[in-house]
Amino acid sequence: MAGRKQFDVDEALRRVMHVFWRWGYSEASIDRLTEGTGLGRSSLYGTFGDKSTLFRKSLQRYAQTYHPLYDQALSGPHPSPSAVVAAYLQVTLNRIADPTVPDGCLLTVSATQFPALDAEGQAMVRAMIDGLRAMLQQALLAAGADEQEAAELALCTLATNKSLAVLSRAGFSSEDLATVAAAAARLPGRTHPLPE
Amino acid sequence: MAGRKQFDVDEALRRVMHVFWRWGYSEASIDRLTEGTGLGRSSLYGTFGDKSTLFRKSLQRYAQTYHPLYDQALSGPHPSPSAVVAAYLQVTLNRIADPTVPDGCLLTVSATQFPALDAEGQAMVRAMIDGLRAMLQQALLAAGADEQEAAELALCTLATNKSLAVLSRAGFSSEDLATVAAAAARLPGRTHPLPE
DNA sequence: CACATCTTGGAACGATCAGTACAAGACTCT
DNA sequence: AGAGTCTTGTACTGATCGTTCCAAGATGTG
Numbered sequence: 035m036a037g038r039k040q041f042d043v044d045e046a047l048r049r050v051m052h053v054f055w056r057w058g059y060s061e062a063s064i065d066r067l068t069e070g071t072g073l074g075r076s077s078l079y080g081t082f083g084d085k086s087t088l089f090r091k092s093l094q095r096y097a098q099t100y101h102p103l104y105d106q107a108l109s110g111p112h113p114s115p116s117a118v119v120a121a122y123l124q125v126t127l128n129r130i131a132d133p134t135v136p137d138g139c140l141l142t143v144s145a146t147q148f149p150a151l152d153a154e155g156q157a158m159v160r161a162m163i164d165g166l167r168a169m170l171q172q173a174l175l176a177a178g179a180d181e182q183e184a185a186e187l188a189l190c191t192l193a194t195n196k197s198l199a200v201l202s203r204a205g206f207s208s209e210d211l212a213t214v215a216a217a218a219a220r221l222p223g224r225t226h227p228l229p230e
Numbered sequence: 231m232a233g234r235k236q237f238d239v240d241e242a243l244r245r246v247m248h249v250f251w252r253w254g255y256s257e258a259s260i261d262r263l264t265e266g267t268g269l270g271r272s273s274l275y276g277t278f279g280d281k282s283t284l285f286r287k288s289l290q291r292y293a294q295t296y297h298p299l300y301d302q303a304l305s306g307p308h309p310s311p312s313a314v315v316a317a318y319l320q321v322t323l324n325r326i327a328d329p330t331v332p333d334g335c336l337l338t339v340s341a342t343q344f345p346a347l348d349a350e351g352q353a354m355v356r357a358m359i360d361g362l363r364a365m366l367q368q369a370l371l372a373a374g375a376d377e378q379e380a381a382e383l384a385l386c387t388l389a390t391n392k393s394l395a396v397l398s399r400a401g402f403s404s405e406d407l408a409t410v411a412a413a414a415a416r417l418p419g420r421t422h423p424l425p426e
Numbered sequence: 427c428a429c430a431t432c433t434t435g436g437a438a439c440g441a442t443c444a445g446t447a448c449a450a451g452a453c454t455c456t
Numbered sequence: 457a458g459a460g461t462c463t464t465g466t467a468c469t470g471a472t473c474g475t476t477c478c479a480a481g482a483t484g485t486g
Contacts, residue, residue, distance in 0.1 A: 037432065037483030060257055061344050064474060075475085076434055085474065140343065146400040147336065148257050163400070189406055190413045197393035204342040204359070210385055217386045217417055233453025233462065260444060271445085272464050281444065 043081060046071050050082070051092040056136035058144030059089055059151045086152045093158050096141055100129065104166065108173035115179040119191050120219035122170060126195055127215055130202050138203025143196060167192055179222065187222055194218040239277060242267050246278070247288040252332035254340030255285055255347045282348045289354050292337055296325065300362065304369035311375040315387050316415035318366060322391055323411055326398050334399025339392060363388055375418070383418055390414040 053070040054062045064085065068075055082088045107121040129135060142159050151159075167188050174184035198211050249266040250258045260281065264271055278284045303317040325331060338355050347355075363384050370380035394407050 037434095037481075039433070057344065061346065063472080065472085074433090074435055076436090076477095079475075080433070138343065143396060144340070144343070147334065147340070147396075148253065150257065160401070186409055186413065190410055193390070193393040193397055193410045196396045197389040200339055200343075200392045200396060201389055205356075213382055214386055214389045217382065221413055221417065233451075235463070259442080261442085270464055270466085272466090275445070276463070 039077075039081075041071075041073060041077070046073055046081070047091060047095050050078075050088055051095045051141075052136055054089055054092045055096075055139050055141055058140040059155070060144070060148055062089075086155050089151065090155050090158055093141060093155070093162065097162060100125075101165075103129075104169065108169060112173065112177040115174045115177045115183065115187055115222040116219055118170070118173045118177045119187060119222065120215075122173075122191055123194060123198070123215040123218060126198055127208075127212060130198065130211060131208060138199045138201075140199065140203065143199050163192070166195075183222070190221055191218060235273075235277075237267075237269060237273065242269060242277070243287060243291050246274075246284055247291045247337075248332055250285055250288045251292075251335050251337055254336040255351075256340070256344055258285075282351050285347065286351050286354055289337060289351070289358065292335075293358060296321075297361075299325075300365065304365060308369065308373040311370045311373045311379065311383055311418040312415050314366070314369045314373045315383060315418065316411075318369075318387055319390060319394070319411040319414060322394055323404075323408060326394065326407060327404060334395045334397075336395065336399065339395050359388070362391075379418070386417055387414060 049071045050067055053067050056062075057066060062085075064075060064078070067085075067088070068078060071078065073081075078088070082091055103125050104122060107125045108118060110121075112118045112121065129139070130137065142163060146156065146159050146163075149156075170188035170191055171184045174187050175181070179187060194214060198214060201214065202211055245267045246263055249263050252258075253262060258281075260271060260274070263274060263281075263284070267274065269277075274284070278287055299321050300318060303321045304314060306317075308314045308317065325335070326333065338359060342352065342355050342359075345352075366384035366387055367380045370383050371377070375383060390410060394410060397410065398407055
C-alpha cells in the first residue's frame with residue numbers, strides 16, 4: 035500500500051501526545067491512538083515502538099514543547115515571588131485555554147498513580163516533576179525568596195498546577211481555574227507583601 | 231460450599247471501597263476486587279451487583295464514613311475562615327495518615343476523568359464534589375467570610391484537597407502534604423488577618 | 427525492467443476484561 | 457429426613473487489550 039511514509043512523524047507524535055494527555059496512560063488504548071492519529075497499527079508500532087515507548091516519546095515531546103514556555107516565564111526578572119508563581123501558573127492556564135489541546139493534562143497525573151506504566155516511564159514522569167520543582171525553586175530564589183520560602187512555594191505551585199489539571203478535567207469552568215491560580219499567586223503575599 | 235454468607239457484607243464493602251480508592255474505577259478489575267476482598271466473583275456479583283453498582287455503593291460508603299468527619303470539622307464555631315480551611319484539610323491529612331487506608335483517594339479524582347464509569351456514577355461523583363463545596367462555603371460564611379470570599383476559598387480548599395490526593399499518590403512525603411495544606415490555610419490571611 | 431527495501435492494512439495471537447451459567451454444597455424449615 | 461433456598465467455586469462467554477505476523481503494494485536503486 036505504500037513505499038515511503040505517508041504521514042508526518044512529528045505531527046503524529048503530537049497527536050499521540052494529545053491522546054495520552056486526554057486519556058492518561060491506561061485508557062489510551064492502541065485503538066484510540068490509531069484513531070487519534072489516523073495511522074494504522076503497523077505504522078504506529080513500526081515508527082515509534084510499543085505503547086510504553088510511545089508514552090515516553092510523548093513525554094519528551096511534551097517537555098520539548100512546553101518546558102521552554104515555563105522556562106521563558108520563569109527566566110525573566112521578577113519583582114517578587116508572587117510574580118514568579120503567577121507567571122508559572124499563567125502558562126498552565128494558557129495551555130488549558132488553548133482550543134487545539136485537550137482539557138486537563140493527565141500526562142504526569144494519571145501516570146504516577148498506576149503501575150500500568152513500566153518503571154522507566156514512571157521514572158521519567160518523576161524526573162519531570164522534580165525538574166519543574168527545581169526550576170520553580172530557583173526562580174523563586176532569584177525573585178528574593180529565602181530558602182525555606184522558595185521550597186514551600188515551589189511545592190505549592192506544583193500542587194496548584196496538578197489541581198488545575200484535575201479540576202479542568204472534572205469540568206470546572208476556566209473562571210474557577212483562574213481563581214485558583216490567582217489565589218495561589220497570592221500565597222507569598224504574607225511574607226513578601228507587594229510594594230504599594 | 232456454603233449455605234449462609236461466609237463474610238461480613240459491610241466489611242467487604244469497606245474493602246471494595248479501598249480497592250477503588252487505590253486503583254480508581256478503570257484499573258480496579260474484578261480480579262483485584264476479589265483479591266482485595268477475599269470473595270469469589272459469584273459472591274461479589276450476588277451481593278452487590280455489577281461493577282458500576284459496586285462503585286456507586288463504594289461512593290455511598292465513603293460518604294457515610296467520611297462526610298460526618300468533614301461535617302464535624304466544619305460544624306463547630308470557627309474564629310476565622312482560615313480556621314475553617316485548616317480544619318477541613320486536617321481531616322484529609324488525618325485520612326492520608328491512616329495506615330489502614332490506601333494512599334491517595336482516587337474515588338473522586340480518576341472517576342471524573344474517564345468515561346469508563348457510567349453516567350449515573352459520574353453524576354454521583356459530581357454531586358459529592360458539589361456537596362462538599364457547598365458545605366465548605368456555608369462554614370466559611372459562618373466564620374465571617376463574605377459571599378465572594380467564601381466562594382473563592384471553598385473552591386481553593388477543594389482544589390487543595392484534590393492536589394493532596396494526587397501528590398500523595400505520586401509519592402510526596404506527608405511533610406510536603408502538610409506544607410501544602412498549611413499554605414492553603416494561610417490563604418484567607420490577606421483579607422482576614424488573624425487577631426494578634 | 428528487476429530487485430531489494432520499506433510501509434501499510436488486515437488478520438491473528440494470547441492475555442485480560444466484565445459478566446454469566448451452573449452444579450455442588452450448606453443451611454433453614456417442616 | 458427431605459424439600460427448597462441460598463451461597464460459592466469454577467468454567468465459560470464475547471469483547472477488548474497490547475502485540476506480532478504477513479502478504480500486498482509502493483518506492484528507490486541498479
